[in-house]
Amino acid sequence: MSPSTTRIVAIVLAVVLVLGAAGVAIGYGLSARDGDDSADGPERAGPAPTSTPSADATEPPDPALAAYYGQSIDWAACEDDDDMECATLTVPVDYAEPDGETIDLRLLRDPADEPGQRVGSLVVNPGGPGSPGTSYAAAGTQAFRQPLLDAFDIVGFDPRGTGGSDPVDCLSDDELDAFLAADPDPDDAAEEQALVEDLDGFFAGCVERSDALVGHVTTVEAARDMDVLRAALGETTLTYLGASYGTKLGATYAELFPQRVGRLLLDGAVDVSLSTRESSLGQARGFETALRAYVEDCVSGDDCPLGGSVEEGLTTITDLLGDIDAQPLPTSDDRELTVGSAFYGVVTPLYVRDYWPLLTQGLEQALDGDGTTLMLLADAYASRDSFSGDYLNNSAEAIYAINCLDDPTALAPEDVPAQYADFEEASPTFGRVFAWGLVGCAGIEVEASEPAPQIDGAGAAPIVVVGTTRDPATPYEWAQALAEQLDSGVLVTRDGDGHTGYNSGNECVDTAVEDYLVEGTVPDDGLEC
Template structure:
């Protein structure tokens, strides 16, 4: 598969903020979120005396944007103070391909948290199949604090390079001290560099933004497709506004009832499952560069990461080297989709021969780094959103006590996820939104899709979310890779499309 097309299709969840498992999507923004095409003649929304009704009544003004349409939605920074400061959310719409078959607007979110939804909508023709493209305007938005929507900023680009390159599994006192320093620097940086918005990028506030968007689009109910973390966002919306739920698909679901620790532990196991499936496939294909058995292949990868930790590999990217943090992301990226496994083999083969170029390239894709710097702020937004949603963390001194259980879940990645438990310890701001017990009581049927060997959102999470949502309907895909729709399974694709286009709710428990 062409790498650029692969990136365009990648939707990921990143719950382990310490290891910064971020998003990889085709992006077009500068790191500072500047936009050259923003119209200055839109009617003002908000300001002194404004009420929430002011925001709900706003009109969207669309303009041509390559082969799509772009716009902005104004929302309050703090929903408790609608007359206070406002921000503009970037929008992108791909109009329905068949106007005569058009149903309405399908709002989409690719996950992250931190991924620009405008890029996801811009890739609609690769993400969605024709029945959905014909029936819906595909509408993406950059959630508050991400992309072009008042993006949070936590570190200078050079600092972010160093943060990503560091050992995500400190094995010396010096590395542990460096890791702890970044935990503090990230939290302080977000507060110092992002202003009031840093305290208002919760999932709940973004869900409130989606309801304002629904109204501005002229829709009585929200039709929505959320992937990965986008399932948490969709479930939160359904809990806040159950009577406004239209047709919701939550693909690659998050178990919203789990603690941060349990999410990390289960995600570690998910990536280990995916890695083992990849290595076994390599061995079964013959002449595997990693070795002649599953255990030998896993040991080769682990030893390679240890060797890179001791001595980074040269690359063809100027003076940059492949450090162990970059190598970690370079290995993780291709595990998201089975079709990317050949890319992983190519990268590992080169690294074993002493060339880190490909793995560094994968790491850069994963962390939205281009030749001239970062193309979006997803590596920072994920921290800001996750830690504001749940600031729980442990001090570094408690990590050793976590290692046995995490390494049992993942011999290769467990310690990385265990160290990730410290990451929110540096957060400097507090959420104004109390946590919710998400049930979405009274909502219309909500379709939840899970894949049996999903590395980032384990299948058990989809089962749990479908059970937690009072109207949840589970569709299961037996397969590898992250998310289930448009992944080569006609049973899943047909079930999703019949639901979104025709309103036909799948049989609960449908197994594909």
């Protein structure tokens, strides 16, 4: 196995930290790990407790929930890592029926590295929706810098319906392979019909293969779970770091429990006011911007296989995807790289600038008729182990279940062509794929028990929102919008590539985040890094 292939395998196995989602299941997920846009920041002061323990820390918002809010967490060493502590937290399936069925959420805690400097518990969520928060909390320096690891018990939970928290199951592994490989931009009536049938089968499978929780995996209910977790951790207010979709979860928490907001850091923000169509258009623009930045970087070097200019490089990629659509490429295993898998293989490295060389390798191989690297990258997006064929978690299924329960809006297939012009203007390369993503919730068979609220977080303490100027999955404009929508929003801007801003090589951003979370020092609104 070559060194480059070994590196890709490591990504396939490690990228489970973060995923993402829109109609085409393009997510808000993979966190940035840049290392080339650093800036100096101010010196850091000492730690400050995140919350002052008080008698009302476990007081429930509804007396009927007292048993949940009064529970204690029985931490024990995790089976596969003695340095981490694992436990479960019991919450109701339906908060309107607290005496009804319950679910146990999987928890993981990485205790503070410096107990004498501990300031509290930091609850984290990596995004998706659908990514397991326990993997994120266990990521250590891959996800968090030492000041946070020293000062906090990093606490992750698998949101309801994901990871180890009664995971939603919709398809067998073989069926999921085929679902993800399907053409995301149908070429004719037969492919359009196949897409509709695939979605119908997917959502029917969710109901058949999952229990009653499948109708209770909304962001609102996950936010209510977080408040139960806060109480069980003994925290009067919540200290939280949410990345990507985790920003929507955090903003929802601020709307439902504004007086329980302590220090909320929302990184790679989602604009919670947008319709499904507006979100899809925004992501189409974001991925086009990121792809152009990648191609510009590639053609500025000596060995770019795409051509000598940005426009030539983009044309090469577009033509390659068209060729793969017509004739899938062989790979090192018994699968073929279809255009659906090739799409995910191209967009996955755009989440992280450090992965751009992998995209170059994948495109060069594909131009030579070998789809192996692009397939490995597509597998990484879906948290699929390319060698065993096993899915490491259910994120590729949960993303549809959660998004479509939050907003079941879907276009009929016959209405999609009318969207082409707007979407191709936003993204000449990916526009039609995102346009077809608007049918993604067709066929959903369950309804949310509680509607999503309008969000302004009125009454909450200052909430810090981080946006990256060339973020593909959550465009910078979304961070600007969320900071404006939140009454107490404070915007921090990272000028850079990749998805999310913290721990991405920018000292100015990192210092601002850590000063806020560790010391409670709110950065200046509009800070640019």
